[in-house]
Amino acid sequence: MTLPPRLTAEQTAHRLGIKPATLYAYVSRGLLNRERSTSGSTFDPIEVEQFAARRRRTGAPDTVHAAGSPLMVIDTDVAVVLDDELFFRGEDAARLAATATLPDVARALWRMNEPWPVADVRDCAAIARAVAALPSGASFVDRLRVGVAVLAATDPLRGEASSGSVRRAGARMLVNLPDALGDEQHDAPDLWRALSSREANPADRRALEAALVVCVDHDLAVSTMAARMAASARGSAYAMASAALGAFDTPMHGTAGDAARELILDVMSGTDAEAAVATAVARTGRGVPGFGQPLYSATDARAAILLPLVYAMSDTQPLRDAVDTLTALLVRRAGLHPNLDLALAAFTIGAQMPPGAGTAVFALGRLVGWVAHGLAEYAEPPMRLRPRGRYVGPLP
Numbered sequence: 603m604t605l606p607p608r609l610t611a612e613q614t615a616h617r618l619g620i621k622p623a624t625l626y627a628y629v630s631r632g633l634l635n636r637e638r639s640t641s642g643s644t645f646d647p648i649e650v651e652q653f654a655a656r657r658r659r660t661g662a663p664d665t666v667h668a669a670g671s672p673l674m675v676i677d678t679d680v681a682v683v684l685d686d687e688l689f690f691r692g693e694d695a696a697r698l699a700a701t702a703t704l705p706d707v708a709r710a711l712w713r714m715n716e717p718w719p720v721a722d723v724r725d726c727a728a729i730a731r732a733v734a735a736l737p738s739g740a741s742f743v744d745r746l747r748v749g750v751a752v753l754a755a756t757d758p759l760r761g762e763a764s765s766g767s768v769r770r771a772g773a774r775m776l777v778n779l780p781d782a783l784g785d786e787q788h789d790a791p792d793l794w795r796a797l798s799s800r801e802a803n804p805a806d807r808r809a810l811e812a813a814l815v816v817c818v819d820h821d822l823a824v825s826t827m828a829a830r831m832a833a834s835a836r837g838s839a840y841a842m843a844s845a846a847l848g849a850f851d852t853p854m855h856g857t858a859g860d861a862a863r864e865l866i867l868d869v870m871s872g873t874d875a876e877a878a879v880a881t882a883v884a885r886t887g888r889g890v891p892g893f894g895q896p897l898y899s900a901t902d903a904r905a906a907i908l909l910p911l912v913y914a915m916s917d918t919q920p921l922r923d924a925v926d927t928l929t930a931l932l933v934r935r936a937g938l939h940p941n942l943d944l945a946l947a948a949f950t951i952g953a954q955m956p957p958g959a960g961t962a963v964f965a966l967g968r969l970v971g972w973v974a975h976g977l978a979e980y981a982e983p984p985m986r987l988r989p990r991g992r993y994v995g996p997l998p
Contacts, residue, residue, distance in 0.1 A: 606876050606877040606879075607647075607877070608645060608646060608884075609644060609645045609646075609647050609883065609884055610642065611625060611636075611643045611645070613645075613884060613887060614634075614650055616887050617650055617654065617887055617889065618654055618657075628653075633653065634650070634653055647880040647883035647884065647890075648883075648931075648935045648936050649935075649936075650883070651890055651932070651936040652937060655936055656937075673989070676827075676830070678822060679691060679978065680819045680971060680974050680975060681695075681818070681819035681820055681821070683821070683897045683898065683903065686898050686899055686900060686901075686903060688820070688904060688907075690707065690711060691710070693710070695904070695907065696903070696906075698815050699811070703811055704776065704811065704814040704967065705718055705776065707815055707970060708773065708776060708973070711819075711971075711973075712772065712974060714769045714773070716766070716769065716773075718773060719770075719773050721777050721778055722778065725778045726778060726781045726791060728756055729748070729749045729752050729753070729781050732749070733745050733748055736748060741958055742959065742965075743847060743850065743856065743958075743962070743965060745782040745783055745962075746782055746783070746965055746966075747847050749775075749778070749779045750775060750779070750843045750844055750847065751844070753778060753779075753840060754838065754840035757771060757774070757838075757840070761838065762838075763838070763980075764980075765977055765980050767838065768838065768839045768977055768980065769973070769977070771838060771839035771840055772839045772969070772970075772973035775840070775843060775969060776966070776970070777791065778791060780966070781796070783796040783797060783962055784796030784797070793814075793963070793966065794807065794810055794953075797950075797959045797962065797963075798953050798955045799954065800953070800954045805911075805914045805915050805916070806915055806953060808911055809911040809912055809949060809952070810949075810953070810963070812907060812908055813908055813945075813946060813963050813967065814963060814967035815967065816903075816945075817904070817964045817967025817968050818968065818970045818974075819970075819974065819975075820942075820971075823850075823855060823968075824849045824852070825850035825968065826971060827849070828845040828846045828848065829843070829845055829975055829976050830975050830979045830987060831987050831988075832844075833977075833979035834979050834982070834984060834985055834987040834988070835985060835988075836984055837976075839973055842973065842976040843973075846968075846969075850965055851961075854888065856961050856968075857961050858891065859944075859946045859947045859960040859961060860957060861882060861885070861886050862944045863947035863957060864882065864891070865878055865892060865928065866892075866921070866928070866947055866951060867951065868882075869927060869928060870920055870951075875927045875928050875931045876931060879928070890936070891943060892943045893929075893938040893939065893940060893941060893944060894939070894941060895941040895942070898939070900939045901939040901940050901941075902939065902940060904941075904942040905939075905940040905944055908942075908946070908949060909925070912945065912949045921952050925948055928944075943960075946963060946964060947960055949963070
């Protein structure tokens with residue numbers, strides 16, 4: 603029997619954000635177990651995750667991030683987590699995910715009274731031409747960035763710094779950007795058709811809409827902060843989206859679900875769950891992909907909303923078995939529960955979508971939140987989010 607891979611001392615220290623000397627101090631105090639061999643000390647990845655979770659709960663200082671986190675605290679009225687439930691401006695996200703569409707949520711959060719636009723065939727054609735020029739290895743986020751640039755370049759009112767202009771441009775992006783994700787141009791962009799070759803049934807459509815809705819906003823992510831900074835300088839909705847996508851396209855934020863997808867597929871292919879988790883932790887160095895969210899005492903509300911809708915899709919029992927096996931292991935061994943990344947990964951597997959599709963769904967849903975935060979920032983004094991630097995270099 604092949605034993606699950608273990609973490610080296612260097613990997614363990616990196617995962618915990620500590621120095622090797624601190625790691626061995628933990629070992630000497632009996633807080634972490636190690637195995638020694640001729641090649642050095644190794645650690646059980648799941649025990650390391652359990653220890654990391656325990657440190658978070660007890661408020662142990664994080665030596666990597668403490669110096670600059672949080673850099674600032676900003677008032678927001680867009681989303682809040684209360685008693686492990688997510689709300690958008692006081693509306694239960696679970697109810698919205700079950701009954702509303704993404705445009706419904708956008709109109710409510712943006713306080714938009716104007717008619718919702720329809721796709722423009724000229725915009726779709728321009729996006730298709732630009733995306734076709736990308737190299738074959740371009741990601742879905744690359745395609746979205748190009749789509750945003752095309753829509754900005756073809757908008758004669760892009761420089762108008764008003765809330766109405768931001769709402770109009772935000773709606774224009776939501777309507778037309780799905781065409782940036784597929785290989786075929788359609789007069790009426792359809793996100794499911796862009797990402798999956800399978801014909802969608804009502805359960806599929808509901809799961810997709812719910813996935814988009816639960817992604818709308820959550821605390822103040824780095825991408826949301828980037829959008830607010832662009833809005834603080836009175837950038838357009840296109841500038842907000844471009845800035846946000848740059849911060850979003852990162853392994854600790856928007857693309858984190860890629861590793862969660864690999865983890866689920868490993869277990870579905872027959873790999874032992876503990877071995878799959880150990881491999882994933884060693885590969886990413888950032889904890890178990892798809893598990894753990896510090897704002898919740900148990901399962902991330904977004905995962906709790908989305909996963910039952912994923913399981914209502916066709917032929918998802920093997921997928922559910924894999925997720926249940928991983929969840930049982932990680933709750934028992936490390937106290938970690940599913941988060942949004944796991945739910946989005948499960949959704950894209952159930953929907954027979956390619957790798958990276960979860961990131962695209964996440965980005966389009968979060969676009970609504972970026973615009974909502976940009977509108978809120980438009981109500982504040984301009985340039986208020988420009989920080990001042992404190993020089994710490996050598997003196998002349």
